[in-house]
Each structure stands twice: as C-alpha cells, then as structure tokens.
Amino acid sequence: MTHGDRQMDRRLERAVLELLERRAATATICPSDAARAVYDGDDDGWRALMEPARRAARRLVAAGQVEITQGGHPVDPGQARGPIRIRRAR
Numbered sequence: 001m002t003h004g005d006r007q008m009d010r011r012l013e014r015a016v017l018e019l020l021e022r023r024a025a026t027a028t029i030c031p032s033d034a035a036r037a038v039y040d041g042d043d044d045g046w047r048a049l050m051e052p053a054r055r056a057a058r059r060l061v062a063a064g065q066v067e068i069t070q071g072g073h074p075v076d077p078g079q080a081r082g083p084i085r086i087r088r089a090r
Contacts, residue, residue, distance in 0.1 A: 008038070008049070008052060009056055009059075012035070012052055012053050012055075013056045013060055015033075015034040015037040015038050016031075016034045016057060016086055017060070017065065017066075020086070025088060027087065028086060028087040029087075030085060031050055031054050031056075031057055031084065031086065032046070032053070034053045034057075035047070035052075035053045057077070057084070057086045058077040058078075060086075061077050062077075064089055065088075066086050066087060066088060067086070067087050067088070067089050068080055068086055069085045069086070070083070070084055
C-alpha cells in the first residue's frame with residue numbers, strides 16, 4: 001500500500017464520520033456519499049473510490065465507530081453482499 005493509498009483511506013474514514021455527524025443520530029449514509037465527498041473532480045471518477053469507501057466503513061466497524069446495515073439491520077461486514085448503508089454504532 002502506498003502513502004497515497006493510506007492517505008485516501010484516512011480521508012474516506014474521516015468523510016464517513018463527518019457525514020454521519022451532520023445527520024440525525026439514526027441516519028445512514030451510502031459509501032458513495034463518502035466517495036463523492038473526497039473525490040476532487042466533477043465527473044463520475046468517484047466510482048473508483050466505492051470499494052475503498054466500503055473498506056473504510058469496515059475498518060470503522062472494527063473500531064466500534066459505525067455499523068454496516070442492510071435492510072435496516074446491522075450485518076457482519078464480511079458477509080455483506082450488495083448495497084450497504086453506514087450508521088453510527090449503537
């Protein structure tokens with residue numbers, strides 16, 4: 001992993017936490033919200049950050065800061081397939 005990758009990982013983690021902080025305690029965000037928040041361009045290049053954003057969410061789950069949900073229910077990040085949402089840990 002390069003320094004640039006680690007830097008992007010940290011930016012995505014911060015974006016997830018900052019986006020959640022600005023919303024109601026029960027609100028969720030999509031990983032795409034974090035990807036868009038850190039992407040510098042105005043095209044759809046943020047899509048390349050989707051998997052890194054999902055990985056950032058998994059790291060934040062491991063740190064006890066957020067939960068990953070599907071269908072409104074917390075799921076094991078390692079088992080989640082398809083669209084996910086991220087919310088503050090409860």
